[in-house]
Amino acid sequence: MKLDSKIPDGPLAEKWSRHKFNLKLVNPANKRKYDVIVVGTGLAGAAAAASLGELGYNVKAFCFQDSPRRAHSIAAQGGINAAKNYRNDGDSVYRLFYDTVKGGDYRAREANVYRLAEVSVNIIDQCVAQGVPFAREYGGLLDNRSFGGAQVSRTFYARGQTGQQLLLGAYSALSRMVDEGKVKMYARTEMLDLVVIDGHARGIVTRDLVTGAIETHSAHAVLLCTGGYGNVFYLSTNAQGSNVTAAWRAHKKGAFFGNPCFTQIHPTCIPVTGDHQSKLTLMSESLRNDGRVWVPKAAGDKRHPSEIPENERDYFLERKYPSFGNLVPRDVASRNAKEMCDEGRGVGQSGLAVYLDFADSIKRLGENAVRAKYGNLFDMYHQITGENPYKEPMRIYPAVHYTMGGLWVDYNLMTTIPGLYALGEANFSDHGANRLGASALMQGLADGYFVIPYTIGDYLATICPKPVDTTHPEFAAAKKRVEDRIQTLLSIKGTKTVTEYHRELGKIMWEYCGMARNEEGLKKALEMIRSLKADFWKNVNVLGTNEELNQQLERAGRVADFIELGELMVIDALNRDESCGGHFREEFQTEEGEAKRNDTDFCYVAAWEYTGENQPEVLHKEELKFENVKLTQRSYK
Amino acid sequence: MNLTLKVWRQKDASSAGKMVTYPAQNISPDMSFLEMIDVVNEGLVKKGEEPIAFDHDCREGICGMCSMFINGRPHGPKQGITTCQLHMRSFKDGDTISIEPWRAKAFPVVKDLVVDRSAFDRIIQAGGYVSVNTGVTIDANAIPIAKDIADEAFDAATCIGCGACVAACKNASAMLFLSAKVSQLALLPQGQVERDKRVERMIDQMEDEGFGSCTNTGACSAECPKEIGQHHIARLNREFITAKISSSNK
Numbered sequence: 001m002k003l004d005s006k007i008p009d010g011p012l013a014e015k016w017s018r019h020k021f022n023l024k025l026v027n028p029a030n031k032r033k034y035d036v037i038v039v040g041t042g043l044a045g046a047a048a049a050a051s052l053g054e055l056g057y058n059v060k061a062f063c064f065q066d067s068p069r070r071a072h073s074i075a076a077q078g079g080i081n082a083a084k085n086y087r088n089d090g091d092s093v094y095r096l097f098y099d100t101v102k103g104g105d106y107r108a109r110e111a112n113v114y115r116l117a118e119v120s121v122n123i124i125d126q127c128v129a130q131g132v133p134f135a136r137e138y139g140g141l142l143d144n145r146s147f148g149g150a151q152v153s154r155t156f157y158a159r160g161q162t163g164q165q166l167l168l169g170a171y172s173a174l175s176r177m178v179d180e181g182k183v184k185m186y187a188r189t190e191m192l193d194l195v196v197i198d199g200h201a202r203g204i205v206t207r208d209l210v211t212g213a214i215e216t217h218s219a220h221a222v223l224l225c226t227g228g229y230g231n232v233f234y235l236s237t238n239a240q241g242s243n244v245t246a247a248w249r250a251h252k253k254g255a256f257f258g259n260p261c262f263t264q265i266h267p268t269c270i271p272v273t274g275d276h277q278s279k280l281t282l283m284s285e286s287l288r289n290d291g292r293v294w295v296p297k298a299a300g301d302k303r304h305p306s307e308i309p310e311n312e313r314d315y316f317l318e319r320k321y322p323s324f325g326n327l328v329p330r331d332v333a334s335r336n337a338k339e340m341c342d343e344g345r346g347v348g349q350s351g352l353a354v355y356l357d358f359a360d361s362i363k364r365l366g367e368n369a370v371r372a373k374y375g376n377l378f379d380m381y382h383q384i385t386g387e388n389p390y391k392e393p394m395r396i397y398p399a400v401h402y403t404m405g406g407l408w409v410d411y412n413l414m415t416t417i418p419g420l421y422a423l424g425e426a427n428f429s430d431h432g433a434n435r436l437g438a439s440a441l442m443q444g445l446a447d448g449y450f451v452i453p454y455t456i457g458d459y460l461a462t463i464c465p466k467p468v469d470t471t472h473p474e475f476a477a478a479k480k481r482v483e484d485r486i487q488t489l490l491s492i493k494g495t496k497t498v499t500e501y502h503r504e505l506g507k508i509m510w511e512y513c514g515m516a517r518n519e520e521g522l523k524k525a526l527e528m529i530r531s532l533k534a535d536f537w538k539n540v541n542v543l544g545t546n547e548e549l550n551q552q553l554e555r556a557g558r559v560a561d562f563i564e565l566g567e568l569m570v571i572d573a574l575n576r577d578e579s580c581g582g583h584f585r586e587e588f589q590t591e592e593g594e595a596k597r598n599d600t601d602f603c604y605v606a607a608w609e610y611t612g613e614n615q616p617e618v619l620h621k622e623e624l625k626f627e628n629v630k631l632t633q634r635s636y637k
Numbered sequence: 638m639n640l641t642l643k644v645w646r647q648k649d650a651s652s653a654g655k656m657v658t659y660p661a662q663n664i665s666p667d668m669s670f671l672e673m674i675d676v677v678n679e680g681l682v683k684k685g686e687e688p689i690a691f692d693h694d695c696r697e698g699i700c701g702m703c704s705m706f707i708n709g710r711p712h713g714p715k716q717g718i719t720t721c722q723l724h725m726r727s728f729k730d731g732d733t734i735s736i737e738p739w740r741a742k743a744f745p746v747v748k749d750l751v752v753d754r755s756a757f758d759r760i761i762q763a764g765g766y767v768s769v770n771t772g773v774t775i776d777a778n779a780i781p782i783a784k785d786i787a788d789e790a791f792d793a794a795t796c797i798g799c800g801a802c803v804a805a806c807k808n809a810s811a812m813l814f815l816s817a818k819v820s821q822l823a824l825l826p827q828g829q830v831e832r833d834k835r836v837e838r839m840i841d842q843m844e845d846e847g848f849g850s851c852t853n854t855g856a857c858s859a860e861c862p863k864e865i866g867q868h869h870i871a872r873l874n875r876e877f878i879t880a881k882i883s884s885s886n887k
């Protein structure tokens with residue numbers, strides 16, 4: 001199968017407009033005859049479900065939480081980028097496009113990124129119209145702040161709760177469509193398989209998480225808006241329920257998986273305190289606007305930070321990257337923090353942390369001004385650590401946060417299975433090898449509000465609007481496969497808990513496929529994951545039955561899929577003999593220790609095809625063509 | 638730390654429940670309350686006993702999913718946080734801790750500590766939005782909003798829909814939840830067109846769901862993890878009365 005990205009012809013700035021005109025339309029009277037399934041109700045899913053409902057399609061939306069309002073988009077703190085140029089500081093659609101392509105270390109598609117930048121301005125308009133309470137200035141107009149990887153202020157925010165406010169906006173639009181009967185909402189329902197008939201996505205198999213009922217749902221198109229797979233690392237900033245199952249099941253049905261090894265390690269998270277830890281908490285990147293990152297100059301310096309004089313501190317980001325300073329992109333900041341800790345200059349009990357210090361800002365702006373900007377973040381830090389960040393510097397360390405990889409999609413957001421789409425973090429498309437801060441919210445909403453409502457019609461218009469035949473044997477077969485898998489999980493009755501397997505997988509992934517990777521370690525990880533998988537299916541212990549609310553069973557299925565995904569991530573990382581963005585292969589670095597790309601051999605998207613149980617995945621390459629930006633060594637000095 | 642937990646166990650919505658006692662041993666003060674339950678649950682699974690079911694997701698105080706009634710208080714003894722943000726350093730070695738689900742007629746128990754809060758979704762569906770379709774909007778800065786008004790709307794909009802207000806209220810009233818949304822949209826220019834219809838429909842829905850009436854005890858605000866103030870209920874009442882007067886004049 002040849003990958004066709006369907007990038008439209010024409011100059012960059014005109015591609016999307018031209019494409020919109022060329023896309024086929026569905027007659028307004030026919031729209032209600034098409035059923036669309038949306039899985040996941042985060043920014044991408046809620047925005048898509050609401051927008052498609054408004055257009056007149058019949059939408060069924062699914063989420064595993066008890067309410068669509070709880071999807072993990074809600075936890076995004078810092079903000080959302082948009083090329084409004086309200087600051088008059090030289091921003092433009094082209095600059096946002098350029099920063100995003102460069103920030104992604106030249107491993108994203110130019111056309112997709114340009115479209116993202118183009119519709120970013122509409123997103124802000126849409127959200128404000130919904131009543132999203134963005135931060136404002138005294139004149140009543142919208143406020144902005146700066147984020148990493150950019151030299152303009154283009155980030156719109158709502159205190160440290162931007163994701164919450166944007167999600168509640170999308171949720172309110174979704175609720176309105178539920179009220180109007182255009183969207184039927186299924187909460188506490190998890191997708192466990194995809195139904196593919198004659199090569200087209202025609203439905204899903206779900207489990208009702210309260211009763212255990214396994215059901216099938218048919219549709220003319222299926223949208224996966226199921227987020228990222230950071231929980232493959234066990235510890236991440238993701239929610240406990242965030243999982244890869246829907247995407248992975250689709251992958252096993254024929255959807256290619258793009259760049260699985262591209263994961264983002266966020267530099268500013270609260271460090272791990274012990275083995276009991278279930279998740280890591282992020283401290284918004286916006287803190288790097290006013291906080292200064294440092295470690296002691298001398299290795300092993302265990303003095304209290306207040307006892308370390310100015311001249312014995314190393315503000316390493318300011319020293320190494322004078323023009324961007326503390327606002328370098330996330331991959332650069334994370335790698336540098338790790339480097340400091342590897343040199344023995346890490347702080348705190350574990351030595352796995354660096355300081356993020358607000359003393360200078362408090363001196364300059366006053367405590368009240370700092371509180372107004374970051375109050376909720378400081379409170380959160382205080383709650384978790386028991387330390388007061390107004391009085392002593394925060395201790396931070398990188399943690400898994402976001403996955404740039406995901407299901408491969410074309411320009412229309414369609415996967416390699418016709419009729420199956422992937423939106424938001426679930427797809428691979430816009431962030432290349434590293435995502436810039438405040439760009440995830442932008443992409444989720446762009447895909448859901450402004451891309452899929454146009455592109456889905458192009459597919460639906462080619463298929464007949466008569467109802468999908470649910471008596472087709474594939475529906476029953478898919479349901480049977482899901483039931484059998486659940487029965488297998490329940491019947492193993494081994495000695496190890498699901499959590500133990502998950503934790504073990506996480507340790508392997510973090511150690512060998514985390515912030516730094518090398519061939520030897522990756523090969524070792526491959527063996528370890530394979531034997532972990534074999535052991536899981538022999539020795540996992542899942543109590544209870546299917547016909548009840550069974551949180552162990554839910555988790556078991558997700559961890560089983562994470563193990564398989566972990567293996568593919570390692571294979572992808574091994575294949576990519578270069579360093580780029582968040583993928584840092586120790587063998588490939590510049591003399592100064594920065595990521596060294598290999599544009600001759602690796603300027604492509606790695607799209608992996610599943611070929612069967614215990615068969616090797618097959619690599620397909622989508623060459624990336626850069627017609628507008630020049631590939632250079634990324635520099636933030 | 639070693640603690641004794643008394644936990645509500647209930648097989649499903651139709652079964653009777655009871656308090657069951659479990660020891661929680663070797664608990665670190667750095668653990669969050671939910672991580673402490675994780676440890677207890679791992680122990681139960683190892684012994685072949687069914688773990689305690691509880692709702693949780695983001696574990697950073699924003700998704701609103703966790704919902705434990707700890708020692709008689711929603712989200713436990715501390716002010717302004719959710720259960721997942723409560724850390725064991727807030728307890729003492731040897732403490733006995735009681736853990737129950739939210740108790741309200743409109744929030745039936747699903748299992749153990751898990752309750753059904755879909756009534757909240759239905760209240761929002763009855764009008765907790767601005768009816769604006771995707772794409773048909775004006776430039777964001779064409780709607781200037783005074784900073785203090787925007788800030789107050791934001792304070793209301795921080796509601797995470799956890800239901801602590803209902804659990805704290807002796808009448809199981811949902812007025813604080815409702816007022817948070819009504820207040821946010823009543824303050825903003827975008828919410829004006831549907832102002833009257835919104836409040837009337839949402840109040841009707843709340844009553845249909847079986848929530849109790851508000852008697853202004855203020856327990857809701859006191860226990861709200863986002864510290865949403867009681868004055869929003871005052872605004873809700875004013876909105877409701879104004880809407881009723883104007884609709885009876887029509």
